[in-house]
Amino acid sequence: MRVALISESFLPTISGVTTSVCKVLEHLAGAGHEAIVIAPAGAPRHYAGFPVHTVPAIAYRQFPVGLPSPHVQRLLADFRPDVVHAASPFLLGAQGISAANRLDIPSVAIFQTDVAGYAARNRLGQATALAWRYVKWVHEGATRTLVPSSASMRDLERMHVPNLALWTRGVDLVGFHPNRKNSPDVTALRQKIAPNHEVIVGYVGRMAPEKQVERFRALRGISGIRLALVGDGPSEPQIARALEGMPVTWLGRLAGSELSTAYASFDIFVHAGTEETFGQTLQEAHAAGLPVVAPAAGGPLDLVTHGENGYLFIPDDERDLRRCVERLVRDPSVRNRMGEAGRRTVLGRSWPTVCDVLMGHYEDVIDERAAIRSMTAIPLYLQR
Structure with missing residues (x-):
């Protein structure tokens, strides 16, 4: 052909x-x-x-x-x-x-x-x-x-x-895998992001208006968390202002094994944008064994089953986004269960x-x- x-x-x-x-x-x-x-x-x-x-x-x-x-x-x-x-x-x-x-x-x-x-x-x-x-x-x-x-x-x-x-x-089922959580690279990165063993809430993607990363401001004041943002793009200054004073680690653009290590270091994956036609990073997070929080709009509707492998929050409702993340932060057993379900979701992809x-x-x-x-x-x- x-x-x-x-x-x-x-x-x-x-x-x-x-x-x-x-x-x-x-x-x-x-x-x-x-x-x-x-x-x-x-x-x-x-x-x-x-x-x-x-x-x-x-x-x-x-x-x-x-x-x-x-x-x-x-x-x-x-x-x-x-x-x-x-x-x-x-x-x-x-x-x-x-x-x-x-x-x-x-x-x-x-x-x-x-x-x-x-x-x-x-x-x-x-x-x-x-x-x-x-x-x-x-x-x-x-x-x-x-x-x-x-x-x-x-x-x-x-x-x-x-x-x-x-x-x-x-999705790369080998590169993104729950087993990576036990690697020395992941241990070192987790120590860098969350030195006091906080729950790491992560994001991967472009820092662009349609990704609406500034909505992570809704997580301000949740105790025991650290934010980790992977990616770059034109919205970085606006996002930095929106998240000023919050516990954020900016990891920049990553690829290959470094990206796999980043996913493996997260405890929760959050995507806040409502304009995804699909949501590739959600699949990668599921492959890595993470629970996913995403809006009930567009591509995430096919990828996230609410209450099973993550939570779908009401689009444009930052309070509901916060509630969904708080549930996962407070209950590690739910995180583990949803992470395992997420991995099963993508095994045929x-x-x-x-x-x-x-x-x-x-x-x-x-x-x-x-x-x-x-x-x-x-x-x-x-x-x-």
Whole structure:
């Protein structure tokens, strides 16, 4: 199989989109497929043995945003893929889908970033409706759109976006594992964060407006806790002001074994943002054996079963967020029970398993396009 993967985000930028794209490329390489990557400027020239082609980009909130370029159609025409994979299509991905249609190549679009949610959060009024219309236009062009959660599915169904299917995200079940809690690195980090054996409440993700990390202020005054924040981003100054005087350890952006160590050092994982189309860090926390507190909105609704592997708090209700965290802080037996349940929740979601499902979607759209081509090649009088 030949796959052209067009991504709005790629290395060195770290994001959920980047992680998914890298895992898919690694899976394609391991299975012996051929692939190319088209990504914004600044990306490495190769990944997983595949060439990476870049297009001009502009910077937006510390992210490079790929701009439409005639180079995209030329690359697709030269490579002639069996399928185009558009990861979180916006400008670059929309152009890739259009080019694929002109070249009669089927495409799979991954709905991953809530563009319309951004417009709503920033009170952009009519821009919210315009954003949804743009999302609909982009995804209507794809042969199939894969959505990460039931909430996203409902949103796109309300907009009458056709050809939808559910595709979740994978998680590293080896790197994120409860057994890491006993490692010397974790012991040392816990001593650094909580020298008096406090309960560590952790967060992993970008420090950006949509993540709403400033809502951790609701935990002010809860005795016996320490906050540990992993990540960086444009909202750091605002978050620091909101959490001023609270017991916070800023760990910065982490990856690999350092990230695994951070998760293993937490006792509770909290995500406060209400705009997640999925919630990859929630899966990672569950894989690490942590109870999760998240809003009852978007992707977390599929990942957290209230009272079983964590708590879902009322969106935008910081008092309810505080109540949920306090319950876990006060009862270590509940934390342990929910952490074990969280690990069980993700056991069937390894990246190889999830990528195999994706390969099935590739094959489906390729077969569908082949069937259409064969029908158009048959004289009309024979089709009756």
